Amino acid sequence: MSYQCSQCNSDTEEGFLLEKGDGAMMSSETWVAGKPNKSLFTGLSLRGQTVYNIVTFRCVACGYLDSYALSKQ
Ligand SMILES: [Zn+2]
Known part of the structure; x- marks a missing residue:
């Protein structure tokens, strides 16, 4: 599954957002x-x-992030 960037129509790569836990500097x-x-x-x-x-x-290309709720766990 792949999507085009909604900002510049370049290719995107799949990943996920990680919320850093306790002890993280940021x-x-x-x-x-x-x-x-x-x-x-x-x-x-x-x-x-x-x-x-x-x-x-x-x-x-531009680093824009687009999130999708795709599939039930
Ligand atoms: Zn882009």
Whole structure:
């Protein structure tokens, strides 16, 4: 699956946003290429809730990030 950048129509690459936990020097989110490791999310209690995987595509040309809620976990 691939998307074109909505800003400049260049190719994008798939990744996801990582929220840094306690102890991180920076509070901003980090974009990580590829697919998230399921073990990152252990401990969450989401039973009975509808949860979508958020996939964020990064434009290889301008760096613009576009997020999509694509598939249920
Ligand atoms: Zn772009």
